[in-house]
Amino acid sequence: MTPDPPSVPETYGFDCTDCGHAWRAVFQLMFFTDPMDPWALTTQEYVDEAGRAVRSPLADAVCPECGGRRVRVHAERGTP
Numbered sequence: 001m002t003p004d005p006p007s008v009p010e011t012y013g014f015d016c017t018d019c020g021h022a023w024r025a026v027f028q029l030m031f032f033t034d035p036m037d038p039w040a041l042t043t044q045e046y047v048d049e050a051g052r053a054v055r056s057p058l059a060d061a062v063c064p065e066c067g068g069r070r071v072r073v074h075a076e077r078g079t080p
């Protein structure tokens with residue numbers, strides 16, 4: 001038996017289209033399975049570096065430099 005890992009780190013790159021600032025953040029993608037759920041669906045949730053649960057890294061990106069919300073987000077899959 002190989003138990004699934006409870007969370008998977010995902011790195012996202014952010015690019016502010018207002019000031020050009022670029023940064024990266026790592027989110028933990030958590031998977032939940034509710035044993036009481038008759039549909040047995042797995043739900044997932046992201047937790048950011050501060051430990052806050054967020055619906056999606058794409059939903060609430062704000063530039064730390066200029067506060068702009070026109071931020072492009074792209075998932076980065078890569079080798080460290």
Ligand SMILES: [Zn+2]
Binds near residue numbers: 018019021063066068
């Ligand atoms: Zn900016």
